[in-house]
Amino acid sequence: MQKTILIPGGAGYIGSHTAYLMQKLGYKIIILDKFIHNQKFDHNWATVIKADFADKNILEQIFTENNIEAVMHFAAFIEVGESVKKPKDFYENNVIKTLNLLDTMLKYNVKKFVFSSSCAVYGNPIKLPLDENHPTNPISPYGKNKLIVEFALQDYFNAYNLQYVSLRYFNAAGALPTIGLGEQHNPETHIIPLILRAIKNKKIFKIFGSNYNTPDKTCIRDYIHVLDIAQAHVLALKYLENTARSNIFNLGTGHGYSVKEMVEHAQKICKQELLIENCDARAGDVDILVANYNKAKENLGWEPKFSSLDNILQSALEWENRIK
């Protein structure tokens, strides 16, 4: 039977790009996703099952009928602010359902897992750039969800030899417009689509916070192209296949851009001015998040290749123009 990768959340932004790369390598792809954004996904290179990834019957059927080599798990609620308002929903979707998924994997003796973690596990940086040994003090329920799953993974590896790679993404950005893949969050809270839509529709773009401890007073983030993240999953699976180890890796570029710098670049690329409103800072937003990715480089042979700001913005712009 063909080697199959099960991808909960594979119809989402990062999962769909990863699914695309994995099928190109010859794997059969099963996407299990309940389409919380009502997003479009009409690609024939994956089997798509529209369901909750906690649906036991569906999981049992998938594991019984396929030769599952690994699970790459993207399904989660992702909005940090919402997690503060609705922690119960977030713990249920992001933690409890993930533990159920791991238990089904154990039942069917599937022991390779790649997990979408986040730089939100670190909380307020004590030292920059952030490496994986930086203390983890998440300040949102969302960040805590990710860290709890990482702790569970450590214990499941030690006790049951369920091998994992946890990838702590910084800010995913960019798209693969020619393949028909890009960001489709609803509501959209990510800066690049919001800037591009504001420029296009001549709407106001809100900058949250202009008193951060950064050179231009707006906060700084590390933007990593979604294709670089997808490529890291390919290498993470190789790592699981070629070693008996489990590990945690940051995925970022090591370089940060402020909100103002992002606005300036976007204006240049779109050749249009943006209307700006300066608003209060949002609770929980830290000044600077920038990754040290040396560990992924040394262990996975991974380096960001597509993450220049021009490439990120150009591909995101092309995607925005296609979906409208």
Ligand SMILES: NC(=O)c1ccc[n+]([C@@H]2O[C@H](COP(=O)([O-])OP(=O)(O)OC[C@H]3O[C@@H](n4cnc5c(N)ncnc54)[C@H](O)[C@@H]3O)[C@@H](O)[C@H]2O)c1
């Ligand atoms: N986007 C980023 O910058 C970023 C940064 C760090 C970590 N992450 C993590 O990466 C993963 C993917 O993020 P994304 O930006 O692609 O998000 P996304 O919302 O586009 O994709 C997540 C997908 O999971 C699905 N989903 C959620 N709960 C589900 C459930 N119970 N059953 C079935 N499907 C369910 C959604 O329908 C969606 O298609 C998430 O785990 C997120 O926490 C994202």
